[in-house]
Amino acid sequence: MIQMNDKLIYWVWLNLRLKPGDCTLSKLLQVHPDPERIYSATREEYLAILSEKCKETEALCDKDLTYAERVIAYCKKHEIGILCYDDAAYPAKLREIKAPPAVLYWCGTVPDFEKLPMLSVVGTRKMTDYGKEVAYRIAGDLALGGAAIVSGMALGVDSVALAAGIAAQMPTVAVLGSGIDVIYPYEHARLYERIKKTGWIVSEYPPGTPPEAKNFPRRNRIISALSDAVLVVEGSERSGALITAEYALEQNKPLFTVPGRVDCINSGASLLLLHSGATAVGAATDLFHHWRILGGKAFRFFETEHIDLKKMNAHLRQLGVSKQKVSYAELFPKRKEKVIPKLESDAPSCRIIPGYEDLVRSLPEGEFSPEDIKGVDPSRLNSGLTMLMLGNLVTPLPGGKFRRNY
Numbered sequence: 517m518i519q520m521n522d523k524l525i526y527w528v529w530l531n532l533r534l535k536p537g538d539c540t541l542s543k544l545l546q547v548h549p550d551p552e553r554i555y556s557a558t559r560e561e562y563l564a565i566l567s568e569k570c571k572e573t574e575a576l577c578d579k580d581l582t583y584a585e586r587v588i589a590y591c592k593k594h595e596i597g598i599l600c601y602d603d604a605a606y607p608a609k610l611r612e613i614k615a616p617p618a619v620l621y622w623c624g625t626v627p628d629f630e631k632l633p634m635l636s637v638v639g640t641r642k643m644t645d646y647g648k649e650v651a652y653r654i655a656g657d658l659a660l661g662g663a664a665i666v667s668g669m670a671l672g673v674d675s676v677a678l679a680a681g682i683a684a685q686m687p688t689v690a691v692l693g694s695g696i697d698v699i700y701p702y703e704h705a706r707l708y709e710r711i712k713k714t715g716w717i718v719s720e721y722p723p724g725t726p727p728e729a730k731n732f733p734r735r736n737r738i739i740s741a742l743s744d745a746v747l748v749v750e751g752s753e754r755s756g757a758l759i760t761a762e763y764a765l766e767q768n769k770p771l772f773t774v775p776g777r778v779d780c781i782n783s784g785a786s787l788l789l790l791h792s793g794a795t796a797v798g799a800a801t802d803l804f805h806h807w808r809i810l811g812g813k814a815f816r817f818f819e820t821e822h823i824d825l826k827k828m829n830a831h832l833r834q835l836g837v838s839k840q841k842v843s844y845a846e847l848f849p850k851r852k853e854k855v856i857p858k859l860e861s862d863a864p865s866c867r868i869i870p871g872y873e874d875l876v877r878s879l880p881e882g883e884f885s886p887e888d889i890k891g892v893d894p895s896r897l898n899s900g901l902t903m904l905m906l907g908n909l910v911t912p913l914p915g916g917k918f919r920r921n922y
Contacts, residue, residue: 526551527600528584530618533575537734540572597622617720621696624716633663638757639673639749647750652680657800659684675837688715693732695725706836736760745770751785762899875900
């Protein structure tokens with residue numbers, strides 16, 4: 517029997533009013549820890565807490581609870597759990613991030629996050645045979661050692677890692693970028709049902725939410741937050757896995773990556789992460805030795821020297837995770853000349869980190885504070901400066917200041 521919070525209506529109302537991934541909830545809770553008090557606040561009270569430009573202010577002034585009541589009724593009917601921010605079972609790690617969800621919609625069994633080591637394994641949808649085998653082997657060895665595998669149930673690496681966790685008979689956690697009742701991709705219906713029986717499926721999006729592209733980058737902060745460490749297996753320089761890696765850095769999570777062929781597009785993400793300070797791993801034992809955050813959590817050591825590829829592929833087909841690889845030939849498009857943009861400083865030794873060219877160009881010379889940086893989205897500053905520090909482009913100084921190294 518799924519228990520419901522006595523302030524559930526107000527938490528769900530908040531979930532429906534606020535944009536996922538936004539810091540508005542944290543700001544509101546700092547002043548009004550009770551959701552009912554947030555609900556009853558006036559426009560003037562909201563404006564005193566939030567910026568006048570905050571788009572959520574108007575939404576919060578809408579006190580209609582009808583939609584929230586319908587969502588709760590639907591969840592009760594379909595045995596979907598709703599975990600509220602103030603519930604004891606709500607993951608403590610999620611409360612620590614800048615933009616925690618007001619509620620989590622879930623099915624399956626909520627893991628014991630305090631006792632169970634959690635590892636995120638993410639990567640490209642278009643994996644190679646190498647990526648598939650490595651993801652399955654490392655995730656499986658970690659699960660055999662007692663870790664729960666966390667991922668996004670997407671095509672490719674994500675689903676293979678979850679399947680490996682299932683094969684090791686350990687709980688797995690799938691974080692969706694759609695409503696909890698919307699299976700995406702649909703080919704993973706069997707995988708979804710299997711995780712529902714033995715693991716935990718969770719989403720911050722209300723039931724019925726379609727899998728829109730904007731949902732997945734926001735979802736990635738939850739994948740990282742639930743985990744003790746993040747492992748990236750294959751991806752291009754623009755891979756969504758890098759978004760999860762950014763959140764891992766922002767949330768001070770250990771970050772690992774599997775090296776790949778230097779001339780393969782799918783190695784772009786790993787090469788970038790290695791340049792930025794991530795730890796290279798080729799087997800589960802590499803990760804065991806570096807995973808300091810585990811602390812006193814009990815862990816056994818496993819390393820598979822050889823994997824039975826026929827049995828692996830048979831297991832993946834059984835779960836509907838089979839037609840999600842590409843050959844190396846497909847990963848080598850016609851060669852195109854890459855034009856590397858010039859920095860304003862024209863420093864030949866300065867390496868541009870893809871995705872942060874605007875930040876690199878906007879840094880003042882010499883010592884500066886984050887407030888001195890103009891023309892960059894404030895929400896990207898913290899993660900951006902972290903990436904530049906790891907790339908040795910800036911040096912942190914006392915008093916929250918930085919020095920540009922180029």
